[in-house]
Amino acid sequence: xxxxxxxxxxxxxxxxxxxxxxxxxxxxxxxxxxxxxxxxxxxxxxxxxxxxxxxxxxxxxxxxxxxxxxxxxxxxxxxxxxxxxxxxxxxxxxxxxxxxxxxxxxxxxxxxxxxxxxxxxxxxxxxxxxxxxxxxxxxxxxxxxxxxxxxxxxxxxxxxxxxxxxxxxxxxxxxxxxxxxxxxxxxxxxxxxxxxxxxxxxxxxxxxxxxxxxxxxxxxxxxxxxxxxxxxxxxxxxxxxxxxxxxxxxxxxxxxxxxxxxxxxxxxxxxxxxxxxxxxxxxxxxxxxxxxxxxxxxxxxxxxxxxx
Amino acid sequence: xxxxxxxxxxxxxxxxxxxxxxxxxxxxxxxxxxxxxxxxxxxxxxxxxxxxxxxxxxxxxxxxxxxxxxxxxxxxxxxxxxxxxxxxxxxxxxxxxxxxxxxxxxxxxxxxxxxxxxxxxxxxxxxxxxxxxxxxxxxxxxxxxxxxxxxxxxxxxxxxxxxxxxxxxxxxxxxxxxxxxxxxxxxxxxxxxxxxxxxxxxxxxxxxxxxxxxxxxxxxxxxxxxxxxxxxxxxxxxxxxxxxxxxxxxxxxxxxxxxxxx
Numbered sequence: 001x002x003x004x005x006x007x008x009x010x011x012x013x014x015x016x017x018x019x020x021x022x023x024x025x026x027x028x029x030x031x032x033x034x035x036x037x038x039x040x041x042x043x044x045x046x047x048x049x050x051x052x053x054x055x056x057x058x059x060x061x062x063x064x065x066x067x068x069x070x071x072x073x074x075x076x077x078x079x080x081x082x083x084x085x086x087x088x089x090x091x092x093x094x095x096x097x098x099x100x101x102x103x104x105x106x107x108x109x110x111x112x113x114x115x116x117x118x119x120x121x122x123x124x125x126x127x128x129x130x131x132x133x134x135x136x137x138x139x140x141x142x143x144x145x146x147x148x149x150x151x152x153x154x155x156x157x158x159x160x161x162x163x164x165x166x167x168x169x170x171x172x173x174x175x176x177x178x179x180x181x182x183x184x185x186x187x188x189x190x191x192x193x194x195x196x197x198x199x200x201x202x203x204x205x206x207x208x209x210x211x212x213x214x215x216x217x218x219x220x221x222x223x224x225x226x227x228x229x230x231x232x233x234x235x236x237x238x239x240x241x242x243x244x245x246x247x248x249x250x251x252x253x254x255x256x257x258x259x260x261x262x263x264x265x266x267x268x269x270x271x272x273x274x275x276x277x278x279x280x281x282x283x284x285x286x287x288x289x290x291x292x293x294x295x296x297x298x299x300x301x302x303x304x305x306x307x308x
Numbered sequence: 309x310x311x312x313x314x315x316x317x318x319x320x321x322x323x324x325x326x327x328x329x330x331x332x333x334x335x336x337x338x339x340x341x342x343x344x345x346x347x348x349x350x351x352x353x354x355x356x357x358x359x360x361x362x363x364x365x366x367x368x369x370x371x372x373x374x375x376x377x378x379x380x381x382x383x384x385x386x387x388x389x390x391x392x393x394x395x396x397x398x399x400x401x402x403x404x405x406x407x408x409x410x411x412x413x414x415x416x417x418x419x420x421x422x423x424x425x426x427x428x429x430x431x432x433x434x435x436x437x438x439x440x441x442x443x444x445x446x447x448x449x450x451x452x453x454x455x456x457x458x459x460x461x462x463x464x465x466x467x468x469x470x471x472x473x474x475x476x477x478x479x480x481x482x483x484x485x486x487x488x489x490x491x492x493x494x495x496x497x498x499x500x501x502x503x504x505x506x507x508x509x510x511x512x513x514x515x516x517x518x519x520x521x522x523x524x525x526x527x528x529x530x531x532x533x534x535x536x537x538x539x540x541x542x543x544x545x546x547x548x549x550x551x552x553x554x555x556x557x558x559x560x561x562x563x564x565x566x567x568x569x570x
Contacts, residue, residue: 013570048570051406055565073309076408087402089328089395096327103320104407106313112320148403 001065003029003156003187004050009059011045011211019045021211022059027204029064029155032182033189034198034219037208043191044084046208047160051081064155077105080154082145084161088133090141095120095129098147105152112151119147122177139170146174150181157181158189163197175201199223230288231268233258236281245274259288309408317409318417325421329387336387336425337432340379344433347375348440351497363499365528372437373524374496377458379433381491381516382483384426384459388418388466389479396470401568411562415467415555422463423456430455446529450540454523457547461519464554471558471567490516495524500532508536515550518543 004027011020020042027033037043048054050061052068061068066075088097098120102112120126123143128136133144142162149157159178163171171194178201182188192198198205198219205222207215215222238255248271249261260271275282309317329336352368362370395401404414437443445451465482473479494516500508511517521531522543533543561567 053402053405053569055569073408073410076406077309079406081406083399083402085399087399089398089400091331096324100320100324101403101407103323104317104404104409106309106317106408108316 001029002062003027003031003033003064004189005060005062005065006046006050007060009046009049009061010057011042011049011054012057019211020049020056020059023208023211023213025206025213025216027156027187027189029187030182030185031187031204032178032202033187034202034205035189035191035208036195036198036205037191041208042211043208044160045211047081047158047189047191050158051079052076077152078155080149080152080157082149082157082159082162084164086141086145088144088148090134091132093130094125094133094136094144097133097144098151101148102151107152115151115153116147119150123147124173139166142166142170142174146177154186156187156189160191161193162190163192163194171197230259230261232286232288233260233271233275233282234284236283239280243275243278243280245271309410314410314413317407318413318420321404321414321417322420322424325387325391325418326424328391329421329425336383337429340383340429341432341436344375344379344436347371348437352440363501363532364530366441368441369443369528370499370524371497372441372443373527374494374520375437376430376433377455377520377523378491378496380426380430380455380459381462381519382487383429384422384462385466385469385483385487387425388422388463389470389473389483391421392418392467392470393473393476393479396473396568397476405568412559415558415562418467419460419463422466423459426459426463427455430459443527445527447526451523451526453544454519454526454547457544457551458519458523461547461551461554464551464558467558468554468561471561473567490514491520493517494520495532496520501535512536515546518546522547 004025006023006025008022008024009020010018010022012018023042023046025035025046035043035046045054049056050063050068052072063075064078066078068075092100095116098116099109099112102115103109107115117126120129123146125140125143125147128140133141136144146159146162149159162178163174166174175197178188178190190198190202202219204218205215206213232253235256235258239252240255242250242252242258245260247266251259253259262268262271272282348368348371352371356367356371359367361367392401395404434443465487469479469482493511494514495511500511500517503511518533518538521533522540525531525533525540531540533540
């Protein structure tokens with residue numbers, strides 16, 4: 001079964017702006033899916049249509065095989081959405097906000113309270129349940145939004161830039177939490193500007209640009225398209241001069257750090273061997289982050305240049 | 309959503325709305341009570357004694373139904389218009405739109421919220437008025453029907469205003485420039501029989517006149533309507549007619565996404 005199925009989805013705003021030009025997209029049940037694209041590409045419009053905040057011009061949207069036009073109520077019961085901006089009454093208490101959201105899904109008072117308590121504890125906001133939301137930090141408000149989206153136990157969760165503007169600690173804890181609920185069977189669709197986030201969390205990816213899907217594949221497949229990969233090597237002892245290792249492009253970033261670029265068909269063994277022969281010992285090695293960024297820019301660069 | 313889920317969802321909206329206006333009771337419940345008390349002191353006790361009788365009743369007695377109705381109308385309207393527009397403005401309406409709630413349930417929830425505040429303020433004003441005059445209700449069923457149906461109608465009016473409003477200015481224009489004049493000229497403070505024939509005819513075009521007079525009839529057993537040849541039932545029919553019309557417009561607008569969806 002597909003968690004989400006979109007076919008020929010079009011959205012034209014007043015004034016003739018075509019935000020979506022007939023996109024097709026399928027997300028498997030249980031998937032952790034990234035929907036990426038530059039600003040104004042159509043990500044939020046797509047999410048808006050799925051969650052009924054934006055009226056589509058034409059096309060079909062199915063949530064877990066249920067057409068949102070034919071059985072709107074049932075389709076929406078299976079969906080949870082974390083919007084880009086805070087969208088709750090900030091004068092209300094945290095506990096009330098989350099419990100009321102459960103009530104809107106038809107859950108009784110006791111069940112609403114139970115679910116709200118579970119997710120508030122999971123997201124570390126239980127202690128704040130009696131505080132007005134407006135008094136909390138931006139990160140806490142994000143957690144409220146995630147708890148609100150999950151309080152009806154949706155089968156498909158959509159998050160529109162959930163970690164935008166939050167600190168690293170919260171970002172990491174949200175990543176762990178999202179991985180956990182995905183492992184428990186909830187399908188997740190994520191839009192983000194942090195490509196590292198998508199690379200780390202998502203198994204499949206679609207890139208949308210100017211209202212069209214320009215790439216839709218698995219994360220692994222996309223990353224194998226990289227012609228070159230860059231590694232950071234940390235050295236045990238400092239060196240003053242960059243060693244000469246033929247066939248590899250190397251940069252001495254600091255006395256104890258070398259950056260080496262390896263082409264697709266090359267192996268890393270030759271690098272290790274050459275460095276070892278020169279008496280240089282390596283203490284650790286890691287990928288340079290931003291691999292996905294290179295691919296992303298390659299795919300959307302033409303339209304970015306056009307906008308400039 | 310099945311019926312049981314719909315009832316629970318409706319109860320949640322109503323709870324949230326009641327909780328909202330109770331949380332800010334100093335802005336929602338106290339000012340109408342103070343304002344009405346001032347009306348009674350100034351127009352009832354001080355000026356009223358000089359006026360004497362109005363429509364066959366003591367002036368303060370004549371005023372009471374109109375003042376209660378005025379409070380119910382303005383509070384039902386302002387509760388819905390400010391709450392719904394506030395949610396639209398802060399985008400917290402999205403938390404309802406993404407749920408499986410059908411539109412008629414969202415609309416009904418807000419109407420019930422408006423009615424709850426309208427009736428509560430109406431009850432407070434009634435209690436205040438009892439300090440100034442002993443009130444006997446002539447026809448309880450009619451009294452309850454008129455006050456509830458009028459509250460429903462103005463809650464719908466507030467909803468419609470909020471739906472089409474795009475700024476805070478838009479939610480104050482109709483109450484200030486349309487509703488207030490119609491309420492004051494609708495016979496709250498005077499019998500329209502005092503007016504020259506031409507202005508009596510003009511006054512008959514004011515729908516609020518029928519509501520206030522139907523309510524006055526239910527309490528005092530007499531109003532301008534019979535004197536001008538109208539039956540109370542025509543007033544009730546008009547209120548129900550407006551309710552059906554406004555409900556249909558609101559629901560149609562919600563279904564079209566007017567003012568809430570892009």
